[in-house]
Amino acid sequence: MPKVTIVGAGNVGATAAHIIASKNLADVVLVDVAEGLPQGKALDMMHMRSVEKFTVKVTGTNDYADTRGSDVVVITAGVARKPGMTREDLLGVNAGIMRSVMGSALEASPDAVFVCVTNPLDVMTTLAHRESGLPAARLMGMGGVLDSSRLSFAVCEKLGCDPADVEAWAVGAHGEGMVCWPRLTTVKGVPVTELLGADDVAEVVQRCVKGGAEVVGLLKTGSAYYAPGASIAKMVNAILNDTHEVMSVCAHIDGQYGIDDLYMNVPARLGAGGVEEVVEFDLTADELAALRESAASVRAGLANLESL
Numbered sequence: 001m002p003k004v005t006i007v008g009a010g011n012v013g014a015t016a017a018h019i020i021a022s023k024n025l026a027d028v029v030l031v032d033v034a035e036g037l038p039q040g041k042a043l044d045m046m047h048m049r050s051v052e053k054f055t056v057k058v059t060g061t062n063d064y065a066d067t068r069g070s071d072v073v074v075i076t077a078g079v080a081r082k083p084g085m086t087r088e089d090l091l092g093v094n095a096g097i098m099r100s101v102m103g104s105a106l107e108a109s110p111d112a113v114f115v116c117v118t119n120p121l122d123v124m125t126t127l128a129h130r131e132s133g134l135p136a137a138r139l140m141g142m143g144g145v146l147d148s149s150r151l152s153f154a155v156c157e158k159l160g161c162d163p164a165d166v167e168a169w170a171v172g173a174h175g176e177g178m179v180c181w182p183r184l185t186t187v188k189g190v191p192v193t194e195l196l197g198a199d200d201v202a203e204v205v206q207r208c209v210k211g212g213a214e215v216v217g218l219l220k221t222g223s224a225y226y227a228p229g230a231s232i233a234k235m236v237n238a239i240l241n242d243t244h245e246v247m248s249v250c251a252h253i254d255g256q257y258g259i260d261d262l263y264m265n266v267p268a269r270l271g272a273g274g275v276e277e278v279v280e281f282d283l284t285a286d287e288l289a290a291l292r293e294s295a296a297s298v299r300a301g302l303a304n305l306e307s308l
Helices: 011-022 037-047 087-108 121-132 144-159 198-209 211-219 226-240 285-306
Strands: 003-007 027-031 058-061 072-075 113-116 139-141 170-172 178-180 246-253 262-271 274-278
Touching: 003 011, 003 087, 003 226, 011 027, 011 037, 011 226, 027 037, 037 058, 072 087, 072 226, 087 113, 087 121, 087 285, 113 121, 113 226, 121 139, 121 246, 121 262, 121 285, 139 262, 139 274, 144 170, 144 198, 144 211, 144 226, 144 246, 144 262, 170 285, 178 198, 178 285, 198 211, 226 246, 226 262, 246 274, 262 285
Parallel strands: 003 027, 003 072, 027 058, 072 113, 113 139
Antiparallel strands: 139 246, 170 178, 170 262, 246 262, 262 274
């Protein structure tokens, strides 16, 4: 049975563990520095095995030794964003957490594929890459799947369509600098730009870009976790089952789209080895310019990291 470690037993990590277990994808180890938290959540999930009829095991621990030999390691540990707080505000504290986690998790599972979720995502994934020395294929971030799901939701709300009929693409920086591709977002194969007027397209894009902040504002404390947890599970499934599915992933770009040596959300094919390929879509000049502008915002975030 495959083994997945999730670092951080907060709402995002626990939700991802729940979904992964419910789908019978892998045994899951929840690891957290808080004593009792991962153990309690894992035990609660095991109590529901007979209800949801899954056979994998969920265990909780404070010791990375229990994560040894994992096939996939998901890092959700970090401080959650609060109302009025940008992802960049999180940089200093979460950078320290990321360095510590990567060292411990990599020592226990040197052959794993790593998926970073900690914000600010693009910067934290780059930091993890620099600290670990892992091949770029085995290290990625979860952001684009989530952003694309929010774009899909906005399209469905506007058109009243079935989510299964929507293929949505949100790429670039995970946050305010993200880029939506409405021309390439389709409903039953028809571009959204052919189904909606310009004002409605702009409204849909804005609903996507502000989606995370909208959740934070409504919750008052904490941030989204159901959609992030499901997005993590989607990526884990693609890796463990070697599906070769193309989705928006914070992957290492090295020349594609005219962007060099940068982690950012782009279409990527996932399989057993991690990121098999960064897929280049045929973009218009404006779409390409927007993606490169988003890349510049990621580099600005990296400059902040380097100044710490």
